[in-house]
Amino acid sequence: MPPYITTPLSPSLSPSSPPLSPFSYPRRIVTHQQVIFRWHHSSAKTVFLTGEFDGWAVSIPLPRDPACYDEFAITLSLDRTRSWAFKFVVDGEWRCSAAFPTVYDEQGNVNNCLEALTMDKLAEMTLEAFGRRRSMSWPSSGGSDDEVWVPPKLAFSA
Secondary structure, three states: OOOEOOOOOOOOOOOOOOOOOOOOOOOEOOOEEEEEEEEEOOOOOOEEEEEHHHOOOOOEEOOEOOOOOOEEEEEEEEEOOOOEEEEEEEOOEEEOOOOOOEEEOOOOOEEEEEOOOOHHHHHHHHHHHHHHHHHHOOOOOOOOOOOOOOOOOEEEEO
């Protein structure tokens, strides 16, 4: 079960009472975020993404972006409380991207790394985005603090 943020209630309010302001806090910290992985290479024919998230199985094809012929992209939902090692496989050749930090594995191979975020950082990002979303479209009937907010996508390019 994910960590929760408690929202203090005044004694006169019950949990079913409508929120007092459009900046009521979500109760759940969003730990999964959508991350966009991009590879820019006009002459590439095939691009795959592989890493700890697929057991290094080279199983995630990056489709060519129809709006930008030079770009291949995919969006993955990843748990940001942990780090993820990965690589791009471009026309059969394993490649690292300069857009991400690199780490060495136990065998001495260099891999890209999506670094873990602390729970404090995830809570801050969740609260900021939830507040922005609520301020833009506050329902007249009140709304619920239990709404699940979907975080913005993080985009990285190679």
